[in-house]
Amino acid sequence: MKDFVISTDTTSDLPESFILKNDIDIHPLYYAFGDEIYGKNNILSEKEFYARMRNGALPTTMATNPEDSEELFQKRVDQGLDVLHIAFSSALSSSYNNSALAANEVMEKNPGSKIIVIDSLSASMGEGLVVYRAIQLKNEGKSIDEVAAYINSHLQNFCHQFTVDDLNHLHRGGRVSKAAAVLGTLASIKPMLHVSSEGKLIPVGKVRGRKKSLIALVDKMEETIGSYRNETDVAFLSHGDCIEDAQFVADLVKERIGINVIINPVCPTIGSHSGPGTVALFYMGEQR
Structure with a gap:
């Protein structure tokens, strides 16, 4: 062989x-801030990338x-x-x-x-x-x-659940309306999203308050993991420069579902669209 x-x-x-x-x-x-292109041999640290976004810089991305x-x-x-x-x-x-x-x-x-x-x-x-x-x-x-x-x-068994801290980045990427972004900011509404069976980024709900949105990620995992609860050894969790929130979710997964979690930052290419404060939970389950 x-x-x-x-x-x-x-x-x-x-x-x-x-x-x-x-x-x-x-x-x-690849991604860019203005005329400066990054990726491959020219790389920003995640800290520097998200610091630029927090200071108002708007990156663009390339496949x-x-x-x-x-x-x-x-x-x-x-x-x-x-x-x-x-x-x-x-x-x-x-x-x-x-x-x-x-x-x-x-x-x-x-x-x-x-x-x-x-x-x-x-x-x-x-x-x-x-x-x-x-x-x-x-x-x-x-x-x-x-x-x-x-x-x-088994592609439909790789589940994605995530939330973001700032709806304006999703609005810029065409995922939510401007009105929804403004309302969400004023009312502390946090969107819940997932990646669909077709591989698309889809809003699936809203939660008021950051902590509730983080707990909702684990709620959704508990609903959809099914028999994979006993068959899988690990879940993955990525974050947009918010390690404390990521660790909170990882601890909750360990407590409620009994699975260890590997944590890593969201790369700039995806972070360009989801923004700082993104927390995303991934696991094998019965359904996306």
Whole structure:
């Protein structure tokens, strides 16, 4: 059985230690403040990125480009390896399509090579959780086709629940109306959102007050985790420079559901749209 590697995008928000331990290639997405473009070799720390947003700077974002992906795929093919690439939701970015184009280019130039690109229909550490599960299966000795088949058949079990502190960033991205953003700010209304079965970012409710919105994340997890409560070993949680709130949610998950939580910051590409104060909870469950 030919060996293979797993790759993903910047937007998976995986901890650096996990990436290095499992030899995961990361395909970069880009973001900009004004004319200055960041990503790949020019990177801001999350602290600096969110500090700029809090001071009023408005970043823009760009998807992966096929040239970067082609270079990373070709490197692995030259090493005699196949590649399973898990991409950012196609409903939120053109990164999946760009990676698929790059994969086809490399396979055409290298007969006998195999590059499988999966649309994760996921974002942030939800995408990261898909990668985590794929790595587990690979380490169990599953082939690239077996891992891809499992992931594709379980995409609807990777659940995303999140809330934001400031509706204005979602308004700028077209997710809520200006009136809703203003009302939410005045009335301390916090939106509850999830990533749908189609990989889209969808508002699913509103809660008054920050602490209640954080508790609501765990309430929703408890409602939807089902039999995976006894089958999963970890949940993921990402945050927009609000580690105390993230730790509060992680402690609540451990207390109420008995699952450990891995915490990591939301990357700038996603944070550009969700803003500082985002808290997002990811786990395997019965339904999105």
